[in-house]
Every structure is written in C-alpha cells, then in structure tokens.
Amino acid sequence: MTILALDWGFIIEKLIMIAIVVFASLGIALYTTFGERKVAAILQDRPGPSRAGPFGLLQPLADGLKLIMKEEIIPNAASKWLFILGPGLAMTASLMTCAVIPWGSAVDVFGRHVELQIADVNIGILYVFAVVSMGVYGIMIGGWASNNKFSLMSALRAASQAISYELAMGLALIALLMTTGSLSLKTIVEQQIQGHWWNIVYQPLGFLIFFITAMAECNRTPFDLPEAENELNFGYHQEYSSMKLGFYLFAEYINMIMSSAIMATMYFGGYDLPFFNEASVAPNIAALIGVGTLLIKIVMFIFLFMWIRWTIPRFRYDQLMGLGWKTLIPLALFNMLLTGAVILAKL
Amino acid sequence: MSTLEIIFYALSAFAIVSAIMVLVSKNPIHSVLWLILVFFAISGHYVLLNAQFLAIVNIIVYAGAIMVLFLFVIMLMNVKVDNEPQKKMIIKFIGALSGGSLLLLLVALVKQTTQLEGKQVLMKEGTIGLIHPLGQALFTDYVLPFEISSVLFLSAMVGAVIIGKK
Numbered sequence: 001m002t003i004l005a006l007d008w009g010f011i012i013e014k015l016i017m018i019a020i021v022v023f024a025s026l027g028i029a030l031y032t033t034f035g036e037r038k039v040a041a042i043l044q045d046r047p048g049p050s051r052a053g054p055f056g057l058l059q060p061l062a063d064g065l066k067l068i069m070k071e072e073i074i075p076n077a078a079s080k081w082l083f084i085l086g087p088g089l090a091m092t093a094s095l096m097t098c099a100v101i102p103w104g105s106a107v108d109v110f111g112r113h114v115e116l117q118i119a120d121v122n123i124g125i126l127y128v129f130a131v132v133s134m135g136v137y138g139i140m141i142g143g144w145a146s147n148n149k150f151s152l153m154s155a156l157r158a159a160s161q162a163i164s165y166e167l168a169m170g171l172a173l174i175a176l177l178m179t180t181g182s183l184s185l186k187t188i189v190e191q192q193i194q195g196h197w198w199n200i201v202y203q204p205l206g207f208l209i210f211f212i213t214a215m216a217e218c219n220r221t222p223f224d225l226p227e228a229e230n231e232l233n234f235g236y237h238q239e240y241s242s243m244k245l246g247f248y249l250f251a252e253y254i255n256m257i258m259s260s261a262i263m264a265t266m267y268f269g270g271y272d273l274p275f276f277n278e279a280s281v282a283p284n285i286a287a288l289i290g291v292g293t294l295l296i297k298i299v300m301f302i303f304l305f306m307w308i309r310w311t312i313p314r315f316r317y318d319q320l321m322g323l324g325w326k327t328l329i330p331l332a333l334f335n336m337l338l339t340g341a342v343i344l345a346k347l
Numbered sequence: 348m349s350t351l352e353i354i355f356y357a358l359s360a361f362a363i364v365s366a367i368m369v370l371v372s373k374n375p376i377h378s379v380l381w382l383i384l385v386f387f388a389i390s391g392h393y394v395l396l397n398a399q400f401l402a403i404v405n406i407i408v409y410a411g412a413i414m415v416l417f418l419f420v421i422m423l424m425n426v427k428v429d430n431e432p433q434k435k436m437i438i439k440f441i442g443a444l445s446g447g448s449l450l451l452l453l454v455a456l457v458k459q460t461t462q463l464e465g466k467q468v469l470m471k472e473g474t475i476g477l478i479h480p481l482g483q484a485l486f487t488d489y490v491l492p493f494e495i496s497s498v499l500f501l502s503a504m505v506g507a508v509i510i511g512k513k
Contacts, residue, residue, distance in 0.1 A: 144422050
C-alpha cells in the first residue's frame with residue numbers, strides 16, 4: 001500500500017494550522033465589522049453600536065444571526081449555479097492568501113518542530129499576486145449571474161479597477177524584490193529581523209504605492225467605485241440576500257486583514273518586535289510574542305484603512321483610472337529604476 | 348500506484364473534462380470559466396514537475412489577466428444563448444475535418460519524435476522551472492531573444508494605445 005505512505009503527522013499538523021488560521025481570520029473579520037462601525041461612530045462623533053452586550057460587543061454575532069435568518073432569494077432570471085458560485089469564490093480567494101503568510105517563528109509542540117506558516121513556498125509573493133487576481137472572479141461572476149444591469153456595470157468596474165491597480169502593485173513589488181532578492185515571505189521577514197532596518201526604510205515610495213493599490217484591490221473607500229450606491233444602487237451584490245450577501249461583505253473584510261498582514265510582513269518586519277531580543281526567552285514564548293506583534297501590526301493597518309475610509313470621499317471613475325494609470329504606474333516605474341540604480345551603485 | 352501518479356491522472360482527467368466542457372458549453376461565459384479550470388489543471392501539472400514559477404505565472408497571466416479580459420468582452424457583448432446563429436452543416440463538417448486532421452498530425456508528430464523515446468519525466472525534481480535558474484537562463488543564455496520579444500510586446504502596447512486614442 002504505497003498510497004498511504006504519506007507523512008500523516010505532517011498532514012495533520014498542516015490541517016490543524018489551516019483550521020486555526022481560517023477560523024482566526026473569520027473571527028477577526030467578524031470583529032473588524034464591529035471595529036469599522038465603532039471607528040466610524042467615533043469619527044462622526046456618535047456612540048455607534050452599544051446595545052447588544054457590554055459596549056455593544058455582541059453586535060457582530062447579532063448581525064451574523066440576522067444575515068443567516070433572512071430569506072435566501074435567487075432571482076428567476078439569474079444563472080443559478082454561477083449565482084451561488086460567486087460569493088463562494090470571493091470568500092475562497094480572500095482566505096487563500098493566508099497560506100503563505102508567516103504568522104510567527106517556530107514552536108515545539110509535543111516534540112514536533114512546527115513552523116507557524118502553512119506553506120513556505122519559494123514563490124510566496126507571486127502566489128499572493130495570483131490569489132489577488134483570482135479575487136476579481138467572485139465579483140464578476142456574481143455580478144453577471146445576477147442578470148441585473150447595475151450589478152453587471154458594477155462588476156465590470158470592479159474588474160477594470162482591479163486590473164489597473166494590479167499593475168502598479170506588481171511594479172511596486174518588483175522594487176522590493178530587487179532589494180530582498182527572495183520571493184519567500186519567510187526569508188523576507190528573517191532578513192528584516194537580522195538586518196538593521198525594516199524594508200519600509202529602503203522602500204518608502206514602494207510602500208506608499210503598495211498601500212494605495214491594496215486599498216483599491218480591497219474596494220475600500222475612496223476606491224469603492226463598484227459599490228457607488230448613488231450611481232449603481234448598491235453594487236455587484238445587489239441581488240444577493242441572506243448569507244450570500246454576508247459572504248461578499250465578509251470577503252471584503254478578510255481581504256483587508258490579509259492585505260494588512262502582507263504589508264506588515266513585507267514592509268514592517270512581519271512578526272519582528274523591535275528592540276527585543278527573541279533569544280532571551282524560550283522559543284515558544286518568543287514565537288507567541290511574534291504572533292502577537294504581527295496581530296498588533298495588522299490591527300494598526302486595519303485602523304488606518306478605516307480612518308481613511310471615513311475621512312476621504314469617493315473618487316470619480318475617471319479620476320480613479322487617471323490615478324492608477326497616469327500617477328501610480330509612472331511612480332512605480334520611477335521607484336523601480338531608482339532602486340535598480342542604487343543597487344548598481346552599491347555593487 | 349503512487350500518490351504522484353494518482354495526482355497526475357486526476358489532474359489530467361480534470362484538464363480533459365474541463366477542456367471538453369469548454370467546447371460543448373452553449374453559454375460563452377461558461378466556456379470561459381471552464382477554460383480557467385483547464386489552466387488550473389495545467390498549473391497543477393507544472394507543480395508536479397517542480398516548476399513552481401511556471402505554475403504561478405500561468406495562473407497570474409492566463410487565468411488571472413487574459414481570462415478576465417475574455418470575460419469582460421463577452422459580458423459587454425452580451426451574447427445570448429438563443430440568438431446565437433446556428434452554423435450550417437457543411438461548415439460544421441469542414442471544421443470537424445480540419446480539427447481532426449490537426450489532431451492526427453500532432454499525435455503522429457509526438458509518436459515520431461525519437462528524442463522522447465525511453466525518456467522519463469522528472470517528477471518533483473529538476474530546477475529549470477524555479478525562479479532562480481529560469482532567470483539565470485533568460486538573462487544570460489537567451490538574453491537576445493528575451494529582449495527582442497519584450498520589444499515586440501512594447502510595440503504591441505504602443506499600437507494598442509494609438510488605436511485606443513482614435
């Protein structure tokens with residue numbers, strides 16, 4: 001029986017880790033919706049959700065319950081299978097990113113040396129990029145299958161926005177890769193721990209471009225043109241109800257968490273706690289501190305996303321395309337040439 | 348059968364079934380979606396050959412970018428199943444004949460190739476599909492063809508911009 005000649009311990013270890021990461025992401029996303037409403041409330045000088053539980057902490061559970069209890073409606077004219085496939089794809093694509101993010105260094109559990117990363121592939125960044133480009137299918141398929149003109153317009157907007165901003169994102173990443181010389185996210189984090197500075201010091205312009213494009217890829221305000229309710233009623237998920245709508249809304253928050261994690265990993269040292277010698281404590285505790293550090297960095301980025309969302313109004317569509325093609329791409333190219341020139345001069 | 352073989356046959360079956368579905372789907376949108384699945388299956392084969400870079404670039408470029416554009420065009424054209432004109436019998440016949448002879452030619456070519464005889468596919472090993480060896484090869488041994496093809500792409504881009512401006 002050579003079929004079963006697999007390293008079962010390895011498979012079980014990875015399955016447990018996938019389960020933890022996925023459920024943790026879902027849990028954080030649940031409370032990110034709560035955070036969003038609270039941040040919005042503070043910025044607009046009002047109390048925000050405060051009735052369900054202490055400080056309104058049970059609000060996300062109530063929201064989730066409400067979404068599940070609502071009636072599922074599939075429009076008659078919709079293409080049924082694709083209508084169901086759309087939200088599932090959106091959710092899958094946003095969760096798939098977490099496979100390559102290093103959440104911490106290694107821990108020793110029951111005599112096993114467990115790396116806190118699901119897959120350390122040597123093409124980590126490209127994998128993230130591929131998953132990002134898959135994310136647009138959920139929106140396009142859902143928007144088209146709804147058989148609604150507004151949904152279709154919104155889906156087309158979302159797709160063209162995603163394609164335009166992916167270019168600048170890729171160019172910003174190339175400059176980063178020129179300095180790191182590796183595509184593995186684990187290696188990039190270790191370089192930042194061993195080197196003196198985080199990558200943000202070497203790539204400030206690249207980070208700015210990456211941050212803006214990440215915001216656009218997540219369809220966050222000021223780039224939430226696909227959901228411009230005053231032009232499109234609601235957006236690509238207009239015909240959706242119940243938990244299918246919930247999946248679309250949730251996928252957006254998970255995208256936000258994942259892009260925050262990627263930014264923290266690539267530009268802000270990942271699980272590296274500054275001015276702290278990891279070797280001074282037991283490896284397991286150091287790993288836990290690392291995970292906590294990464295989570296704090298992620299939360300800070302999410303807060304930044306929300307802050308921007310509730311401060312800056314939405315772009316007009318031509319402004320959005322103009323910013324992407326005429327500002328960000330030339331800037332990213334300039335950044336790439338500059339990085340290349342500096343590296344050449346140092347040789 | 349080893350695990351590798353099982354994965355290989357599963358991926359191959361997946362690729363062939365999806366490719367057939369591309370052809371027999373009445374709705375062009377469904378065809379495009381099946382085609383995306385074909386690309387995923389082919390990327391799976393690349394991973395089996397330890398060509399991770401090729402696998403992921405195949406997904407980014409073909410499944411991620413080109414197929415989105417296909418979907419875009421088809422959605423904008425709004426092709427309906429019922430008002431698609433039915434082709435004449437004679438055209439279908441000619442199409443089947445020419446497609447069949449192309450298949451015959453390809454199969455005959457593969458069978459004739461002596462270079463492939465007695466060779467075994469390297470599964471899970473080999474480095475040419477990894478990013479470092481591939482980059483080395485492209486930028487040292489094949490730098491001239493590489494640069495020429497990038498000039499070709501650049502001219503295509505300039506042409507597209509000029510046509511778009513009209």
